[in-house]
Amino acid sequence: MSFDPLDETNPSRPFQEPPIHADDTNPSVVVRHARLAQEEPHPHAEDTNPAPLEDTAPSLVMRRVNTRSTWRQAVGVLSLLGASLFTLATVWLMWADASQVPPPPTLAATSEVNLLPSPTTLDPTVDASPVNDADLPTLAPDFLASILAQPLVTPTGDPLEITANRFDPFTIIPDRPRNEVIQYTVKSGDTIEGIATQFNLKPESIVWANGAGIVESLPIGITLYIPPIDGVLYEHVGSKTLQEIASEYDLPDAYAIINSEYNTPLRGYFPNDVPPSGALLMLAGAQAYEVSFYDPVIVTEGGDAGATGTYVTFAPGEAGSCARVQNPGGGAFWTPPLNSYTWIRGFSGYHTGVDLAASVGTPISASNSGRVIFSGWNSWGYGYMVALAHGPFTSIYGHMSVVYVACGQDVGAGAIIGAVGNSGNSSGPHLHFEIRYNNQPQDPTISLAF
Secondary structure, eight states: OOOOTTOTTOTTSOOOOOOOOTTOSOHHHHHHHHHHHHHSOOTTTTOSSOOOOOTTOGGGGSOOOOOOOHHHHHHHHHHHHHHHHHHHHHHHHHHHHHHHSOOOOOOOTTOOOOOSOOGGGSOTTSOOSOOOGGGSOOOOHHHHHHHHHSOOOOOOSOTTOOOOOTTSOSOOOOOOOOOSOEEEEOOTTOOHHHHHHHTTOOHHHHHHHHOTHHHHOOOTTOEEEEOSSSEEEEEOOSSOOHHHHHHHTTOSOTHHHHTOTTOGGGTTOOTTOOOOTTOEEEEETOOOSOOOOOOOEEEEEOOGGGOOSEEEEESTTSTTBOSOEEOOOOOSOOOOSOSSOEEEEOOOSSOOSEEEEOOTTOEEEOSSSEEEEEEEEETTTTEEEEEEEETTEEEEEEEEEEEOOOTTOEEOTTOEEEEEBOOSSOSSSEEEEEEEETTEEEOGGGTOOO
8 A cells, every 4th residue: 555645644654755756847846845735734635545646737736826806806996987087077177167257357547447336236126216204113202202301421532542551451350358468658648547547447556557656757758557457566576475465465365366367377376386576467456555646736826806815726627626715824733633543554655645544434623724725526536535725735634424614714723624434545444644845745744743
C-alpha cells in the first residue's frame, strides 16, 4: 500500500515534504504546492481513496481568490455617472442665469434721475382714490377733551443734548447702609450740628469720634472721622479687655462689641481678649462724656432808639434765647448753685463745666447777681437751661426740670431760678454748671469752692 504524504488521517506517521520531481519544468509551482500543503489540508484528506497529487497541474491546488461582486461594481458606476450629471446641470443653470441679467442703465451726464415710481408701476388692484374722512376712526369727545385740557410741558435746555457726567453715570445706585468709618474735610460754614445732620447722626457722636476740642474750634480744612451710627468711636490704647471696655461704656457685655457688624476684625475674639493697640471700635449706642456745645455770647454796643450801653445775646436762634439784653455789669459775689449735691465730673478740655448730681426738683440758685439772657429750651445739649449775665462773666445752668425766671429779669445771688432735672443730653439727674469770662469757659472751681 502506497503512502500519501498529505494524508493526515494517519497521525502515527510523521509529516513529510512531498517529493520534487526532477523532470518538473516549473519548480516554483512545486515549491508553492508544498507550502500550501503545510498551510491547509488536502481537498481529499477525508476520502478513503484519495487521488494522487498531480504535480503537473498546479492550478488544481491553488487557493481560491474572492473577487468583488458584479452588482456592487454596477452601483459604483451609476453613482459616478449621477454625480457627473449633477455637476453639469449646476454649471449650465449658473451660466443661464448670468446670461439673463440686464445691463445697468446708462445715464446721460445732463439727465435727471427720477427716484419716484412711475404711475405705470403702481399695482392696478390697489384703490388709489382719496380716503373719506367719515371712514376714519374717531375719539370719544370726553377723552379728546381730557387730552386737550392737559397743560403743555415746555422742555428746558436743548432736548437733543445729552450731558454725561463721568462721576455720576447713568447707573442709579440706591442708598445703602454704611458700615465703615469715613473721613470728612471741614469746609467754610460747617458746624458740628450741620455735619451731624448731613450724615444722619447726633452731634455728640461727631464729638466723641473726634474729641471735644472741635466744640470750641472747628478749623476749615481739618479732617473729621464720621462714624456709621450713633455711639462712641473708641480707639483702643492700653491693656483693657473687651469686657472691661463694654463695662466702661455701659454696654450689656463684650459680645455687643465682638458681634457688631461694624467690628468685623474682632470675629473670633472672646470677652477676656485685648484688642490690638490702635484699633478703632464702634460702640454702637454707647455714650461717653457729656458734651456741652459752645453756644456763643454775642456782645454789642448801643441799642435801639439811641440807647447806650453794652447788650448781650446768648445762643441766638434758640427757642430760649432772649432778645438783646443790656448787660447789668459785674455781680456782687459767687455762691454755690446747689446746697446739696454729689460731685460727678469736673472741668476739662472736653467738658466746659462741672456736673453736680442731685434729685430731680432740687432747687437751683443763681451763683451771682445778674440778668437773665436765656430762659428755656436749648438744642445744643443743655435741655432746659438759664443763662445769667454778670458783666464780663456769664453763668449757665443746664438740664433743668423747670425754669422759674424769664428773659430780662434781674436776680440776686442765691435766688431760686429753677430745679434740677434730666433734660437734654443727660445720663441722669444733675446740674451742669458753667462760668465763662468774655465767652471763654473757665474752671468754676477758680471762683467757687465745691
